[in-house]
Amino acid sequence: MPQNTQTNRQIVLAQRPKGAPDANTLRMDTTAIPSPGPGQMLLRTVFLSLDPYMRGRMNDAKSYATPVAIGGVMTGQVVAEVMVSNLDAFAPGDHVLAGSGWQDYALSDGVEVLNLGPAPARASWSLGVMGMPGYTAYAGLLKIGAPKVGETVVVAAASGPVGATVGQIAKLKGARAVGIAGGGAKCKHVVEVLGFDACIDHTAPDFVDQLRAACPAGIDVYFENVGGKVLYAVLPLLNAFARMPVCGVASWYNLPGLPDGPDMGPAIMGTILRMKVKVQGFIIFDSFARSLYAEFVRDMTGWLEAGQMQYTEEVIDGLENAPDGLYGLLEGRSFGKRVVRV
Amino acid sequence: MPQNTQTNRQIVLAQRPKGAPDANTLRMDTTAIPSPGPGQMLLRTVFLSLDPYMRGRMNDAKSYATPVAIGGVMTGQVVAEVMVSNLDAFAPGDHVLAGSGWQDYALSDGVEVLNLGPAPARASWSLGVMGMPGYTAYAGLLKIGAPKVGETVVVAAASGPVGATVGQIAKLKGARAVGIAGGGAKCKHVVEVLGFDACIDHTAPDFVDQLRAACPAGIDVYFENVGGKVLYAVLPLLNAFARMPVCGVASWYNLPGLPDGPDMGPAIMGTILRMKVKVQGFIIFDSFARSLYAEFVRDMTGWLEAGQMQYTEEVIDGLENAPDGLYGLLEGRSFGKRVVRV
Structure with a gap:
């Protein structure tokens, strides 16, 4: 079942892996698409980032971030489209960078969400070289x-x-x-x-x-x-x-x-x-002040525009293929930045 | 044979230890007392410092300092008395902090030698809390x-x-x-x-x-x-x-x-x-600028004079007992700063 307007597919942590994750680690659940209340917006996931740190979130260990709960939606950064918005700073059609995880739809209160505008060029790069x-x-x-x-x-x-x-x-x-x-x-x-x-x-x-x-x-x-x-x-x-x-x-x-x-x-x-x-x-x-982020965006934009920085992206289609995409990445089988087109 | 005015006892590295050093690692040799030439002075060792880093100098490994050569005098900081001096900055009777190693007498050109004056109080502390x-x-x-x-x-x-x-x-x-x-x-x-x-x-x-x-x-x-x-x-x-x-x-x-x-x-x-x-x-x-050393001397002197810093020293008598003194220190059998009164 591909992304659709009737249901919300979610990939959740079924059990904590011992060693390499496998087919029993993650599971796809289907729920209803949630409705945004006051001060909320509904996001539809367009791209999901796959990153090595995600393996750590599957463990129940003292770390820098709370582990994903058993049955919880896997953590991840996404580029999403705003479908419905009760927030002044976000309008339907805007694209955003958000941490809403491995699912088709999510509610957001806009906190720590970056608005990329209605038609960002190379939106997925916000999950990679520009992110x-x-x-x-x-x-x-x-x-x-x-x-x-x-x-x-x-x-x-x-x-x-x-x-x-x-x-x-x-x-x-x-x-x-x-x-x-x-x-x-x-x-x-x-x-x-x-x-x-x-x-x-x-x-x-x-x-x-x-x-x-x-x-x-x-x-x-x-x-x-x-x-x-x-x-x-x-x-x-x-x-x-x-x-x-x-x-x-x-x-x-x-x-x-x-x-x-x-x-x-x-x-x-x-x-x-x-x-x-x-x-x-x-x-x-955690480690660097927000001020450095502006410096990064300025420098990186300049390098990319000047052709001084090359960037390779590998796009996997379908949320259902995200688990194997992550496992392959952990085994060194990715080439460039791996993202999922949800 | 104790320290005397006729000969120069030297403790040299006889062989590189594999694991803990033992009776075959260091050896006492006896040579003539050297004579200072122009721009030199003759030092008589009063106190020899024992420190854990000395174990590393016995190895022939890539490190921050040249290892002691086989047959070479063991490295070490000492408090010494100037016996003869052809240097303006040092007079007979002055005590100095020098790196002249495990021996009774040594020549020095005064470089990286600190003059403690003719009658320093607690001279050996220059090898410990003040050094x-x-x-x-x-x-x-x-x-x-x-x-x-x-x-x-x-x-x-x-x-x-x-x-x-x-x-x-x-x-x-x-x-x-x-x-x-x-x-x-x-x-x-x-x-x-x-x-x-x-x-x-x-x-x-x-x-x-x-x-x-x-x-x-x-x-x-x-x-x-x-x-x-x-x-x-x-x-x-x-x-x-x-x-x-x-x-x-x-x-x-x-x-x-x-x-x-x-x-x-x-x-x-x-x-x-x-x-x-x-x-x-x-x-x-290697790691800290000389400017910090002055700050250290000022603060530490103040703390010691105010009774805010306690210091314990353990004195071993006789250069011949220095090897066992070092081995005991490496095994955790010292208590406070261990020095040898040569």
Whole structure:
């Protein structure tokens, strides 16, 4: 059943996954389309963003955000169209950026909703390079990583929306950008289209040696979004006073528990000590002031208009295909920013 | 043979230890007392500092300082008396703070040597609360940890010269100070003499539970100097936006290799991410500008004179006892700042 005007399809958390999510994790329910009361509007979802952080919301763990409840609608940012509005700031036909989750319709009181206007060009980009992933790359790289001209910046998931933006901004700031991605096609794209200096395939048997060879002057900024073997390959290459913004550890999101040893704790902490590394975790909208967002929008708009920033989007059709779309993304099978056209 | 005017005893690195250093690691050699040339002075060692970082200098690993060579004199800070001087800024009888290592006599060109004057009161304190350990505590806590009034600061080796100073400065700044130390006698001292709010014995079987109970509002600053099980007990207690200055990982210095699993990497990095923690390694004289040192001397002198800072020193007699003194310190058997009266 596609999106229609009679019912509201919702994808809800059926059970918390142990390890990788599967067909039992999410479930589609159907309910009535709600009616907006005073001070509310009705939104119809147009695009749904798929992002690695969503795996964390399925867990019932101490974290930066409340987990999704069992039976609750999955969290997610969307671009939606206003269908009915009892709010002055929003009119029917306006498109908005909202956090209304994996469903066809939702009510909103307009709080923390951005009005994109009646006919935004490239509306879905608000979920990617012009939105949360782009801002994550911008703020984390420039405010924590702070690359200097000639320094080496390394980022994994380099064909993804965060990694691609990190490397391109690094280049714009005069740094050397080394990407890491899964497979030759992605690596080729990262170098030839995105303009990174090098991109290493983490599936190669000699990945560690290739990374070392691509960073002859060591690593000054490692933008951490994956953890795991990439982090462990980076550690011995970090230079004195290196910086490591941490926005994710995607390769570990599906772990059912701590992996087998050896314990890399001494290597992580010993490197931080000896090389005087600064490691800083950040959650984009918690960690940075709103003032920086305006600066980001200004810079990113300028770079895109000048053709200095390339952006790749992968569109999946149908809300019913969102779960598999997310699982594939978590397994590294996406290419560019993955969104669902609901 | 005690210190004498005929020969120069030197303790040199005989072989690099695998794991804990032992009787084969260091060796005493005897050489002639050197003669100062133009622009040099001859120093006689009075006090030798023993510090955990010395274990790292025995390894041939990429680090912040050149390792001690096999057959080379062990690195260390000393308080020494000027015996002969061909330098204008130093006169016979002056006492100095120098980095001349584990030996009776040394030549110096006066570079990076601090003149303490002819009869300094409490000269050995320049190796502790008024020197490198005190400055490490001061700069790391205030510039990286930056505790706010009412926040909780946790530090291990709390009866040692760094930990004791960290906790006392935390209290002076209005924070709650929770120490960790080995054994009841040290913990009693940390609370009753140093004035920490609590001190947990890490040898207790319910150490983890006790630490949690002592930090009912979580941990805002963890001053990392030990690593290991203390770090792992701290991780789940860290609050959002916690800070972790890292000046050492002493419990891991004797590891011959990575310990058995599980791999705690995902727990370390996951906590940094979720709780938006800032972790920053620092090596005191590399990481902080000289300007901060003057501020430290001013503040620390004031606190000591006002009786707001307590300091405990443990003096071992004889250069020949320095190796066992260091090994005991690495095993947690020191109490307060350990120095050798040469």
